[in-house]
Amino acid sequence: MQQLIPVNYEDIDRIEVLKGPTSALYGPNAANGAIHFITRSPLDMKKPFETAVSLTYGERGVFIGTVRHAGKIRDKEKGVKIGYKVSAQYMQGNDWVYKDPVEPDTIQKGSQTADGRVPVGDSIANNRNMNLQNIAFDARLDFRFSENTSLVLSGGRSTASGVELTGAWRGAGYRLDIGLLQARFRHKNLFVQGYINTNNAGDTYLLRSGDLIVDRSKFIVGYRHSIHTR
Numbered sequence: 001m002q003q004l005i006p007v008n009y010e011d012i013d014r015i016e017v018l019k020g021p022t023s024a025l026y027g028p029n030a031a032n033g034a035i036h037f038i039t040r041s042p043l044d045m046k047k048p049f050e051t052a053v054s055l056t057y058g059e060r061g062v063f064i065g066t067v068r069h070a071g072k073i074r075d076k077e078k079g080v081k082i083g084y085k086v087s088a089q090y091m092q093g094n095d096w097v098y099k100d101p102v103e104p105d106t107i108q109k110g111s112q113t114a115d116g117r118v119p120v121g122d123s124i125a126n127n128r129n130m131n132l133q134n135i136a137f138d139a140r141l142d143f144r145f146s147e148n149t150s151l152v153l154s155g156g157r158s159t160a161s162g163v164e165l166t167g168a169w170r171g172a173g174y175r176l177d178i179g180l181l182q183a184r185f186r187h188k189n190l191f192v193q194g195y196i197n198t199n200n201a202g203d204t205y206l207l208r209s210g211d212l213i214v215d216r217s218k219f220i221v222g223y224r225h226s227i228h229t230r
Contacts, residue, residue, distance in 0.1 A: 006156030042083030175202030
């Protein structure tokens with residue numbers, strides 16, 4: 001679900017597609033490649049402050065509202081440039097209606113354990129959640145100590161509901177949550193990065209079986225890279 005990515009549409013500078021195995025850096029789900037959403041640095045603005053508000057409305061009940069504020073200051077004594085930005089986004093819409101004939105009309109939620117399946121709650125109507133919804137926010141702080149040295153701190157969170165495509169078939173996604181914290185440091189040819197991704201599947205379950213998707217995971221990565229040129 002692209003709407004789970006905690007990035008404001010107004011903040012995207014470019015999108016890069018990285019082909020090939022990247023699991024060592026991005027986890028087991030990145031075996032075929034990764035997509036990078038590159039956001040704009042507040043230090044690259046021409047003005048000292050910038051605020052943008054966007055409202056979008058379209059067919060199928062689509063409504064998107066975004067707000068972004070960014071600014072930059074400079075410590076004249078130390079020569080350090082500091083930039084900041086905060087943004088938030090709300091999206092809703094109605095997904096295309098489809099009924100899988102294999103999905104039962106009523107379903108019993110449950111959890112798979114070593115001792116077998118454990119039912120959870122009473123049987124419920126097995127309706128696809130065709131109402132997409134997403135709430136996201138993120139923030140970023142840039143420090144540019146010189147042309148060759150910089151530090152970027154960023155973080156965001158996104159919560160969404162809708163039909164979720166999983167490796168075990170489609171699921172009814174309710175309150176899916178993703179969080180991100182990232183730090184990047186660059187000095188001349190040295191690049192150091194660390195980030196933490198958190199996931200919570202909320203009340204999501206598989207539409208064919210009713211099995212709950214349990215995901216309360218945390219993914220921590222840190223690496224250093226040196227660029228050598230001739």
